[in-house]
Amino acid sequence: MRYIDLNLIVIPDGWLEESDRATKEILQGNAKIDDFCYVWQDLKPALEMIVGKKCWYCEEIQSRSDKEVEHFRPKKGVTGVKPKHSGYTWLAFNYTNYRYSCGYCNKRRKDSGNNNKLGGKGNHFPLIDENRRAYKSGDEAYETPKLLDPCVEADVKLLDFNEDGTPCPVPLANDIDKDRVNVSIDLYHLKHSEIVEQRKALARYLEDLICDADYFFDRVAQGDNTAITKFQEKINTLKTAINIISRFSLFSERYIIGKRHLIWIEFVFK
The missing domain is CATH 1.10.340 (Endonuclease III; domain 1)
Incomplete structure (x- = not known):
């Protein structure tokens, strides 16, 4: 994981207008999110231009899977949340919510080389304080994600590695940050064999x-x-x-x- 500056994304002409149109159609109930999946796919080349075809989470280039446009805050539902959360619909077409990811980091999969350990982010998005979970636009500013975000430089600085290739927290991390790193290692499948x-x-x-x-x-x-x-x-x-x-x-x-x-x-x- 390396720090990715979202300001480096070169937005194609007309993309923001199409993003706004998709958001309005979804929030007004006139369409489903997947009806406009081409919106984030159209931005994929711009995401690739920042560090090439490299997953922003695990830094793998290609050997494990193709790369996808991942929604940092899940767009269609959040796993394990009460009350039920239907997803950060209002951010489905907001490019600041996009992360360039491999399928192993993005989707739930078993690691056959590690006792079939399940990993991958899927629709998980744990918070440090669940009471601050956003259910409407704007409230996400009050959330503190438990997952490390490659687009937050301070988060990237918390991730370290042992010489045997296994990821771990940096030695000086406090208990909260250690927990964030360990949860991220599991959900991003960073320990995949x-x-x-x-x-x-x-x-x-x-x-x-x-x-x-x-x-x-x-x-x-x-x-x-x-x-x-x-x-x-x-x-x-x-x-x-x-x-x-x-x-x-x-x-x-x-x-x-x-x-x-x-x-x-x-x-x-x-």
């Missing part, structure tokens, strides 16, 4: 790069100027791994910073 194995493989790749870079750094420190180019090549490759458009870039960033006992890591990756 396949994706954990892929992070492990990435960790091995990063470790090899770091070891090579450290070797060439020592050579440079010993006066071997021919090692400077090799050292810089390894640094550039590591920087590519933490680029926001790269697969699992947050994991790469956390892994590299975890090696800050190496002098050059602290200097190059501040």
